[in-house]
Amino acid sequence: MSKQFAVIGLGRFGSSVAKTLHSMGYEVLAIDRDSGRVQDLAQILMHVIEADSTDEMALKALGIRNFDVVVVAIGEDIQASIMTTLILKEMGVKKVVVKAQNDLHGKVLEKIGADKVVYPERDMGIRLVHNLISPNILDYVELSNDYSIIEVKASKFFDGETLQSLNIRQRFGCNVMAIKRNDKYNITPSAKDVVRTGDTLVVIGHNDDLQKLEEVCVNDYEA
Numbered sequence: 367m368s369k370q371f372a373v374i375g376l377g378r379f380g381s382s383v384a385k386t387l388h389s390m391g392y393e394v395l396a397i398d399r400d401s402g403r404v405q406d407l408a409q410i411l412m413h414v415i416e417a418d419s420t421d422e423m424a425l426k427a428l429g430i431r432n433f434d435v436v437v438v439a440i441g442e443d444i445q446a447s448i449m450t451t452l453i454l455k456e457m458g459v460k461k462v463v464v465k466a467q468n469d470l471h472g473k474v475l476e477k478i479g480a481d482k483v484v485y486p487e488r489d490m491g492i493r494l495v496h497n498l499i500s501p502n503i504l505d506y507v508e509l510s511n512d513y514s515i516i517e518v519k520a521s522k523f524f525d526g527e528t529l530q531s532l533n534i535r536q537r538f539g540c541n542v543m544a545i546k547r548n549d550k551y552n553i554t555p556s557a558k559d560v561v562r563t564g565d566t567l568v569v570i571g572h573n574d575d576l577q578k579l580e581e582v583c584v585n586d587y588e589a
């Protein structure tokens with residue numbers, strides 16, 4: 367049986383999570399205390415319920431304990447977000463993913479047992495800045511505090527070179543995971559594969575090393 371998801375808080379983030387799960391064919395229970403939000407989403411999703419997630423009895427009645435993953439997407443009302451997380455973990459929900467408003471909120475969530483804390487606004491801000499600093503950086507995914515994956519547009523620096531001659535592993539300490547050309551991904555690039563200007567390279571590495579690679583791209587772009 368496929369995983370069962372519940373999403374609590376149907377603001378922009380929560381409703382996007384719920385709609386995406388639905389469009390991918392998963393069953394999702396969406397919960398909000400605001401009847402307007404519930405009505406809006408009831409047009410799209412099968413199971414949308416009006417309930418206050420700080421009410422333990424209400425959550426029990428919904429059988430929330432049996433869901434594999436519960437996403438808490440309550441933003442502004444930090445107290446409600448913390449109480450909801452605490453109740454869910456005390457009830458024994460296996461995986462609780464919570465959206466944090468700020469670092470302090472995130473720390474509290476981790477202390478009370480949230481299994482994953484996400485910071486969508488902060489992460490999107492970081493990704494945008496990387497793209498603004500270097501137009502050649504198309505995307506940026508933080509794996510941990512130290513490691514990331516970037517999508518970088520190959521500039522003149524790379525043109526006509528093979529992965530071997532570019533020697534990115536030795537020179538920058540990063541690994542090219544994939545090369546994209548004309549919407550086609552080569553996900554098993556070999557040392558002999560030639561890179562062309564305009565190709566997209568998907569590179570994994572330590573943030574310091576990726577930054578060195580980004581600098582080459584920026585300098586080359588401006589030249």
Ligand code: ATP
Pocket residue numbers: 374375376377378379380397398399400403417418419420439440441442443446
């Ligand atoms: P976004 O940025 O994703 O739009 P936000 O950070 O502004 O969201 P809010 O709008 O504060 O977050 O909260 C998201 C939703 O959570 C709202 O629709 C709100 O009604 C709902 N919500 C807040 N508290 C509770 C609660 N205790 N029980 C159920 N739903 C709640």
